[in-house]
Amino acid sequence: MSADFETDYLVVGAGAVGLAFVDALLDEDPDCHVTIVDMHAKPGGHWNDAYSFVALHQPSAFYGVNSLEFGDDVVDSHGPNKGLYPLASGAEVSAYFTHLMNRRLLPSGRVSYHPLSRYDGDGSDGHAAFDSILSGKRTNVKVRKKTVDATFYKTSVPSTHKRQFGVAPGTPMAIPGDLPDLWKRGNDLPAHYAILGAGKTAMDAGVWLLQAGVDPDDITWVRPRDSWLINRTYTQPGPDFFEKVVENQIAQLNAAAEAKTGDEMFELLGRGGYMLRIDEDVKPEMFHYATISEGEIDLLRQIKNVVRKGRVTSVEPGKIVFADDEHSVPGNTLFIDCTATAVPFDDTRQHGPQFRGDTIVLQPLHVPLVTFSAALTAFLEVHFSDDETKNRLGIPAPLTDTPNTYPLGMLTNFMNRGAWSQNPKIAAWLAKSRLDPTGTTFAKMMAEGDTRLAVMGGFQAAIETGIPGLQRLAEAAQAEHQPR
Structure with a gap:
C-alpha cells in the first residue's frame, strides 16, 4: 500500500486527551511529526456536542494542556461556586482547544490535522488509513513510530x-x-x-x-x-488551598485504614464533609x-x-x-x-497496559486527571526506551463506578505517584507541569519556605496506616471491578 504521506505519530482523536498528549509530545520530542485524525469538525472532542450550560467540574487551572494556561487566579465572588476558583464553560473549553490548534499546533509545522475523518483501524505494518466523512476519500499514511488511541474513554x-x-x-x-x-x-x-x-x-x-x-x-x-460527590472545596489549586487539599488526602488515608469496605470509607468521608451527597438519608x-x-x-x-x-x-x-x-x-x-x-462502564474497552509495541492506548494514570495522564504518557514515551519500563512507571488506574471500587483506583494513584517521586526525570517534569494540581504549587512553596507545608507531616503519618488499608480494600474491590 503506497502512502500519501508519512508521520511519526498518528493520534486518533482530537479531544482533550489526544490534544494533551500531542502538546506534551511536541515539547519533549522537538523533531517529531504528528498527524491527528478526528470525526468532529473542530478540536475538543465531546465538548463540541455538549449542552450550552455545561461547565468543568474541576477548576480550569489544571485542565487542558501543559503549554497553555486556562482560567485565572480570581475566585468566584457569587453563585453556587462562590469562594472557589472558576469553572470554564463549555464554550470557553471549546474556544481554548480551537485556540490551541490554530495558534500552537498547526503553526508549529509539525502537526497535520484531519477533522471530519474516520480512522479505519488498520495500523498493520506501520501503515494506516482514514476516510473523509463527507467525501469518502481515503488517505493512506505510513506511521514511522506509533499509533496513539485517544478514544479509550468513549465519552x-x-x-x-x-x-x-x-x-x-x-x-x-x-x-x-x-x-x-x-x-x-x-x-x-x-x-x-x-x-x-x-x-x-x-x-x-x-x-x-x-x-x-x-x-x-x-x-x-x-x-x-x-x-x-467530591466536595470541590478540597480540589482547589494554589497555596491558599494547599492545606485543605492535603487535609483531604489525609482524611482519605485515615478512612481507608479504618473502613472495612469502600462504602464504609465513603460514609466516614461524608461525615467529615470531604464527600457530599444530595440526600443525607439515602446511601449512595x-x-x-x-x-x-x-x-x-x-x-x-x-x-x-x-x-x-x-x-x-x-x-x-x-x-x-x-x-x-x-x-x-x-x-x-x-x-x-x-x-x-x-464514561460507559458497560462498554468493552482495551483495558491493559498503555504501551503496546507500535500502539499507545491512552488511559488514566491518576484518576480522574485524564489530561494530566495523557501529557505524562507523552513524557514517558519520549524519555524511556522500552515498553516494560514505561508501563511500570505508568500503570493505568481503573475507572470507578461504585464506592467499593474506588480504593483500587486510589491505590493505583499512590503507587504511580510513589514511582514518579523516585525518578528524578519525572519528578522534575512534575514540578513544572501545569496539569498536576499539586506539583507546581508544592515546588513554589518549597522554594519560598512556606510554613503551610507543615501539614505534610500529617500526610506522611497517614501514609503508614492508610496504604495497608487501601491495599486491603483494593483486594476486596478486585472481584467487583473485574467484569468491567
Missing part, C-alpha cells in the same frame, strides 16, 4: 447517545441542550419538568432549572442510584468522580419530588414507566433525558 453526551428507553408518540422530550431555547416558545411552556438520570448532567439540569426560576415543586427527578451506590460545590448541593436539595424506582423503561404523556412500577406526572410534563453516561 457519551446527551446529544449523541442512544436512548435506552421507549418514548410514546406525542411525549414532550428534550435533552439539556434544548432548555435555553424554551423562551422561544412564548407562553407555550411546560407545566412540569421531569429530569431522567442521576449523574452530573442531571444535576446540571436541575441547577439550571432552579436558577432559571422554576419552582422546585414543578420538578420531578428520577434517580435510579444516588451518587457520592454510585461514584463517578463528579465534583460539586456545597452551593450546588443546597440548590439541588430543594427538589423534593425524587423518584427511586429503578431505571426508566419508557415515558408517555403523564407517566413514567419502570420495570416493575410506574409514576404519574402532570400531563404537560417535559421529560429531560440526562441518561447519557460520561
